[in-house]
Amino acid sequence: MKTLFRGFLLVGLSVALILPASAQVTKDYTKLVNPFIGTGGHGHTYPGAVMPFGMVQLSPDTRYDGWDGCSGYYYTDTVVYGFSHTHLSGTGIPDYCDILFMPTVGEAKFKREDYESGFKKKNESATPGYYKTLLDKYNIGVELTATTRVGVHRYTYPPSAKDGNVIIDLQDRDEVLDSWIEVVSNHEIRGYRRSKSWADDQSVYFYAKFSKPFRTYGIASDDQLQGGKTKVQGKNVKMFIRFDNPGEVITKVGISSVSAEGALKNLDSEVPGFDFNKVQKDAKVAWNKELSKIEVSGGSPSAEKAHDKQVTFYTALYHCMLAPNVYNDVDGQYRGMDQKIHTAKGFNYYTVFSLWDTYRAEDPLFNLIDRKRTQDFVRSFLAMYEQGGLLPIWPLASNETFCMVGNHSIPVIVDAYAKGIRGFDAEEALRAMKSAVNRNQFGLESYRKTGAVQSDDEAESVSKTLEYAIDDWCIAQMSKMMNKPNDYKEFIQRAQYWKNVYNSENGFMQARTNGTWYTPFDPTEVNSNYTEGNSWQYSFLVPQDVEGLISRIGGKANFEHKLDELFTTNSKLTGNQQPDVTGLIGQYAHGDEPSHHMAYLYNYTDAPYKTQYYVNKILNEQYSPNPDGLSGNEDCGQMSAWYVISSLGIYNTMPGQQQFQIGMPLFGKAIIHLENGKEFTVLNLNADISNSNIYIEGMKLNNAAYNKIYLDYNTVYNGGKLKVTTGKVPNRVYDKALIKPTSKITDDIIVANPYIIAPSKTFKKPFNAIIKCGDKGAKIYYTLDGTMPTINSKLYTAPIPVIKKTTIKAIAIRNGKSSFVNEGTFIKIRGDIKLTLVNPYLPNYADKGNETLINGIRGKTDWRLGNWQGYQGVDLVAILDFGSVKPINKISLGTLQDSNVWIVFPQYVQYWVSDDGKDYKLLSTVKTKVDVKDLTVQTQEFTADLNTHTRYVKVIAKQYGPLPDWHPFKGSPSYIFADEITVE
Template sequence: MTKISRALVFGLLAFSLTSSAQKKKDYTKYVNPFIGTGGHGHTYPGAVVPFGMVQLSPDTRLEGWDGCSGYHYTDSVVYGFSHTHLSGTGIADYCDILFMPTTGKPQFKNTDYSSPFKKKNEFASPGYYKTTLDKYNINVELTASTRAGMHRYHYPSTKEANIIIDLKHRDQVLNSWVEIINDHEIRGYRESRSWANDQHVYFYAKFSKPFKAYGIAVNDELQDGLKKAEGKNIKLYIRFDNPGQVISKVGISSVSAEGALKNLDAEMPDFYFKKVQRAAKTQWVNALAKIELEGGGPEAKEEQSAAYGYGRPSDTKPADVDYGKRKRTIFYTALYHSMLSPNIYSDIDGQYRGMDQKIHTADGFNYYTVFSLWDTFRAEHPLLTLIDRKRTLDFIKSFLAIYDQQGLLPIWSLASNETYCMIGNHSIPVIVDAYAKGIRDFNAEKALDAMKASVNRNQFGLDSYRKNGAVLADKNQESVSKTLEYAYDDWCIAQFAKMLNKPVDYNEYIQRAQYWKNVQNKDNGFMQARVNGDWYKPFDPNEVNKNYVEGNAWQYSFLAPQDVNSLINRMGGKAGFSAKLNELFTTTAPLTGIKQSDITGLIGQYAHGNEPSHHMAYLFNFTDDADKTQFYVNRIMDEQYTDKPDGLAGNDDCGQMSAWYVMSALGIYNIAPGQQQFQIGLPQFESAVIHLENGKKFTILNSGSSVARNNIYLQGINLNKKAYNKLYLNYDDIANGGEFEVFTGRLANKIFMQDLEKSTSNITDNLIVPNPTITLLKTFAPPTQAEIKSNDMEADVIYYTTDGSTPTISSAVYSKAIPVTSKMIIKAIAVRNRKSSFVTEANF
C-alpha cells in the first residue's frame, strides 16, 4: 500500500471513528485512571476496554498487599508492562507476559532491567497509557482491544534496542515455553499459580519491524542457538538496530497459541496504533454515555483541606477549582471502574478454558471470569442490570456453564479456577435480580437446580446451618457472617422459586431466609456467635474476631436486607432501630481485637471501605428518620471519595466500591438485589439521564444542587411531573422511562419525610421460632445452674431434656434454672403455636 493510500485509509477510518464517537457525549475526559491507584484502592492505570480480557498496564510493585494490582501510585520504578491485571482486589494475581523495552546489553533479572520513571511523564485515559523510562530514555505508549494489547516504543538512537519478555514475572510458574517463529513473530505459554491455583495464558506477539537478533535465557542464562525453550524460568530478548519506533501487538488466550493468534489477527490486523487507541476510546465513549450527567455543583472558589483530602469551599482562601467538574470526575471514574470486570475469557471463536480445565465453546454468548461476587452483587451487578442487560445475561450463562463444569455456581471465579474466596453463594442474587427485572433468556429451571446444589453442599458450615438454623461457632469460623449471608441467598432462592411457581421450594427457602434471627441477640440487638448453646462470651461489639468476616458485630448487625421490618421489630421498633443505626455512625468507640486491614473508611463503626456496610445508610428510609439517609449518604460520598490517587476508602473490589458511588450519586440504591425497590437517597447532579437498552430514558433531576452545595435534604419529589409520595422507586418506574425530580434544601423536612410511604422488606410466610439459649449461671455456691431463655419477641414454651435425648412437646417444660451436674447434656426447643425451633444443645 502506498503512503498516500495508506494515509487516506487511515484518515477515513479516523473520521469514521470520530464521527461515531460524536454521536454520544464524550465523558472520557472526566475519567482519571489514577484514582484508586494510591492508598488501598488497588486499581491499575493501564490500557483496557470495557470488560476486556487484556489489561495492559505497568507493573511497579511485585509483592505486598498494596501491590495486588501490580501498581501503586507512590512507586517510582517500573519493571515492565504485562497484559493482565486485577482491579481493586485484596489478593494478588495476574500480571502475565511482561514486556520491557531496554537498551544496551540485555539483562534478565528484574532488578537489572527495571527503570525509574517520573509521575510528571505519566498519562492515562480510558484505553491509553504512556510513560517515559528514564534509565533508557524510551517513551512507552499502550493501548488495547478486547483480547489484545498494543505497545508503541520510541527508542533513542541505538543499535541495541531491546524488548525483554519475562515469563517468570511475579507468580509461581508451573510451566512455560516460548518459540521464535520468524523475525517478526513470537509465541509462548505460561502456566502459573497464585490466587488461582492453575492459570493458563498463551500469547502470540507480532512486531512492526524485524528484529536483528534474539536470545532465550533459561534460569537467567542465555542459551546459544535456541529457537524454542521450555521450563519454569524462561525469558528472552529481541533486538532492533536503531529502529526509532517499534510497535508490538500481543494477543492472549486461555486455550492455545493458535487462539491467541486468532484473537490478535481479528482485533488488530495492522500496526496502526492510533486506530486501536481511537477504537478503544470509542468503546469507552459509548459505555460511559449510558449515563449522561450535567451539573454537580456550581463552579466554586475553593481551598484545599487536609481534613478531607480535596478541595472544600471557602470564602477566605479561594483557589480556582471547579467543584462540579471534580464530582463528575469522581462519578465517571467510578463508572469506568465498574466496567473493568468481570472480564471476557472466551476467544474470538467462542472457545475458552472451563473450570474443569477442558476446552469448551460458548454458543452465542461471551464467557466471563473474575467474578468477585461477595463484593459486586451488592451494587455493581444491580447497576449493570440497569445499563448493560445483554452482558448481564452473558454473566448468567457463564454461571450456568461453570455449574456444568464444577457442580456449583461460582463463588469467586478467577481464570477458570474456583478460589472459594469470601463467603456466601452470591451468584444467586445476581441471577434472581436479573430474572426479577426481566432478563430471562436462560434456562431458569437449571438455574434453580444450580442454586439448590450450591447451598445444600456440606462445605463452609452449610451443614451446620441447615442442621441448626445457624452456623455454630463451636467448629466454624466466621459463623455469624456466614449465617447472615446464607440466609440472604436463601431468600433469593425463595423469590426465584416463587417466580417459577415452585411452592414447595418457596416454603423451604423462605423459612431458611429467617435464620438470621438465630444469631441475633434480641436483648442487645447485636448479631452474635452461638457457642455451646449460648452466646459467644465475653462480647464486645467493637471487637474484630473470628466470628465475623472482615468486621465486627456493629458491621454485621444490620445485615438482613431481606427482612428489614422484622429486624426493626426485634430492635425495639422504628425509634429503637433508628437510635441503634444512628449509634453505628456516631459511636466514638474504637475497633478492638484482630487488626484487619480491610476495615477502612470508618464513620463511627460504619466501615465504608468494606462491603457489608454498604446498604446501611439507606436503612433510615424504613424509619421516621429518613432524612438521616440523605445526610449520611451525602457524608459518605463527600468524605470517602475524592479525585486523588488515594480517593477510595478501601479496595475497589472489582468495581463494587465505585458502583456504590454511581448508584448513590444517581440517588437510587437497591439494598437487597432480588427486590424490585430502589431506595431514594440524594441525587448529586442537576441532571442524570440513564439510557436504557429498551430505547427509553430515565432522567433524574435535582432541582436544588445548583442552588447551594449544602442542599442535602429532600423537600419534595415528582415522578413524571406529578407529586410522588414514596421513599422508593420500583424497577418498573425506571424501566418504563420518565422523569424523576427531587427538590432539596438545607434543613431536614421531617414532616414531608414522615408523610412518604416507606419501603417494605418483610418476611411474613412460614415464620420460624428462633432458637433458645442455654446459659451457665454464675453462682456463689453449688449447685451450678443453667438458665434457658427464649430469643423470640413473643412468648414461647420451652421444652428440655438433660439426658442427651431430643426434646419434644412431651418433654419437661422449663420454668426455672436447672442444676447442672458433671457431663450433663442439656437440649432445649422453643415452641409457639405447635411450631418448634431447632434444638439448642449445651454440653457441661
C-alpha cells in the first residue's frame, strides 16, 4: 500500500497546474532532477552546484585520469580530491576543474594524495544548485551551492576540532602556465591560474571571502612553504588557511576571466553576505523557473515507471541548461578570442559551445523555449568572429579548440534567423559564415576545388564533406531569406556535394581517393575516413536533401529497406576502436550524434510507424534514471536534448527547415510554455493506459483532424494542441495516407563527379580503367595527356588500357552542366625488388600490402591519410630481395613522429646485407636525430651509404619502446610508422 500511495501522490504532483515560466512557479521541479544521471557509464557529467548556464560549476573532483575522468567526477569513485569551481558537462576531452578548495583538519598538507579523503555514497546527495557530502577522513560535512559567477561552500567541522584548514590548490590537474595567490586580509584571499589543456590558454581569476577570520596561513611554491610571504607566484602554488574552533565556515568564491577585481565585483554583486541557505534557495527558484518551461505528466500506467520517466525527462532538461556558460562579469567585461578584454553591451557573452553535437537538437530546442538566450549565443558567435577572425567551431574559455568537423555555429545562426530571432547583425552574420567556409583549413580547399574532401588531402573526408554540405545549405537559406540570389546559387550547389561521396553501386557514403573509391571498403569499418563512426552511421547524413538521397537509393521502398538494415543488421563494428560509437541498435549508434536524426527518416517513406517504433525504443532503452542512464557522452546537452524534444513527440531533423517531424509522444500530457506567452500542448492519453501504445492511429490539431506527419514551426510557436491517438498495432493504410515532410534541393542541380574503377593506385601488371558516373544519362569525357577535359575531349565509350604511369582526368556532363574534374594517377611499381615483412603491420593503421613500402608513394605528415604502415610491440623487419647480386649505393627508410599520439621515431635503423639470404652482415646503423620530447609532427629519413654489392638487404627499425614518464600515457607501447624504402 505504501508503494501504491506513493505512486498516486507522484502522479498527482505531476499534473499540478503550471503557470507560464514568467509567472511564479508553484511546483518544485528540482525534486524530479537527479544530477547523478550520466556520472556513470560514459556520460561524463558532474553532480555539483551550478545555476542555469552558470559561469561557476562547483563540484567534487574524484577522477582526472582516463576517458571517464573528463568531467573530474565518476560515480563509483570513493575518494574526493577537493571541490573546484569549473567543470565540463559530458565532453569527451578533459579540461577545467580550476581553483580547488579542500577542507581538512590536522597538519596542512599540499600533495593531493595527502589531503584527499574517502567518502560514502550514502552521505552524498545533490539537487539542482546544491551538493552535499561527508569527508570520512576528517569528519567534515561539505555543502556547495552557487550563483551564476560565485561558488559558495559550507564546511561543518567536527565539534572536537580545535582548528581547521582550507587547502587551496592551483596546481591540480592540467598544465599550469602561471599562477599566484595573495592574502588580502584575514578574511580574504585572491589569486590567478593560467593553464593549458584542451584550451591552450585559459585564465581564471578568483576572489574568496570567509565568514570568519583565519588565524594563520601559509603559501607554498613547489610544495615548500614560503615563510611570511603574502603573495607567491609560480607554476605550483598552493595555500592553506587555518581557523581556531572552526565549527561552521562559509566560503564564497567569485571567479572571472578578466581580473581579480572582476572576480571581486562578481562576488560582492551576487553574494553580498554569507547566507548559504538564501543562495541555495535562490538557486532552486532559478532552476524551477527554467524547468517549468516544459510541463510533462503521466507516461505509463505504472506510477513508478511514470515517475522514472519524469525524472529522466527533467534531468535531461536540466542537463540541457548546464552549457553554454556565461563568460562575462557582472559589468559585461570578458576575455575575448584575441585574449584581450572586451565588454558585452546588451547581451551576455557565452563560452563552451559543443556545436557539432548541439546544432542537431539542443539549439532547435532553445529556439522554442529560450529565444532570448539563443540571441545572445549568436551575438557571442559574432563577437568571436570580430575578435578571432572566425566563427566558433568548439570554443572553450575563449580558446578555439577546432574540435570535431564542420562549421556548426552556421546552422545555429540560420535556424535562429529562420525562426524569427533577428536581434543581431544579419549582414555581418552572412559575411562571417561565408568567410568560415571559404578559408583553407580542414579540407575546405579540397572540398571547393573538387566538390568533395578527398581522402588523399584530409582525414575524415567523408564526414567533412557531408557536414560542410549541411553548412552550405544553411548559408544558401540565409542568402535566400536576405534576398542574395548569387550567394544562394553558389551555396545551394555546394549543399549537393554529398552526391560526390555517395557510391551508387553500393548505396553507401564512401571516401574518394586518387579519382576512385577508397578500398577495401566495409561499411562497418571505423577508420580515418569518418569522424567517430563508419559508413553506416554517415550514409544517411543528408538532412538538407533527404528526398535527393531517397532518389539516389532508388525510391521510398529501397530507402525504407536501407533504414531497416541499419537498425536490424547483426553486423558488428570493425576497424579502429572508437569509444564514442555506443548505444548501438544494429549499426545505428545513439551514443554519437550523427545518428540522432535517423529514426525520423521513416517519415519520408510510407512507413512512419517505424519512426514511432524506433523513437519509442530509443527513449525507453537508451535512457534511464540511473548513473549510467546515458548511452554516450552527454556532450554539453545534446544527448539530453534529443530525449527532451523527442519525448514531446517532435524533432527538427534539419536546422533552418521549418518542419518538426512527429515521432512518438512519451507522456500523457506535455505543455511547452513559450516565451511569447502561448502554450503548445501534446496529448497522448493512451500512453498512460499501456506502455504498448506506441503507434499513432489518428491526430487532431486544435480539435480538427490532422493528416500530416510533421508540424510547421509556426504551428507550434503560435500555440495550440496536438492530440494523438495511439495503439499497439501500426495502421499501414493510415500511414501511407499521411502527408509527408519535404526536404529536397530543386534549384541548380549539380552533376555528380565521375569515378574511376581500378585495382589500386599502383600496379605491376597492365589493367583496364573503367569510368562511371552516378548520374544516369551523363556523358563522360577524359584526357590522358595532363590537360583539363572538356566537352571537346575524348568521349568515354570503353575501358582505358593502363600499361605505364598514367594520369586520367575525366568530367561528366548532363544537360549542358559539367561535374568537377576527377583525376587519378596510376603508378607502375618497379618489378626488380621483392619485399618480405618478418613482423606483421597493424591492419588498422596501414596502407595495406607489403609493397606499400616500395610503391613510390610517400606518406604525408598526417598519418590518417594513409600510406604509412604501423607497428606496435615489434620492430619493423623488412627483407629486400633484388633477384641477384647487384650494386647498392644508398638506402633509406622514411618514418614519422607524432609523439602526442604515441608515434615515435625508431631508436635506430640497421641495414644488414647477405648474398644467400641466410648469413647477414651489419653494414650500417643510423640513429634518430630527433628526441621523443619534440612534439612537432615531422618525418625523418634514416639514410645509409652502403656502397656494396649484394642480393638481400635486411632493414631493422628498432622500436622506441614504452612511452616516457612525462607522457600522459607513460608506459604504453609506442608505434613505428614507416614509409617508403628507397634504394639507389
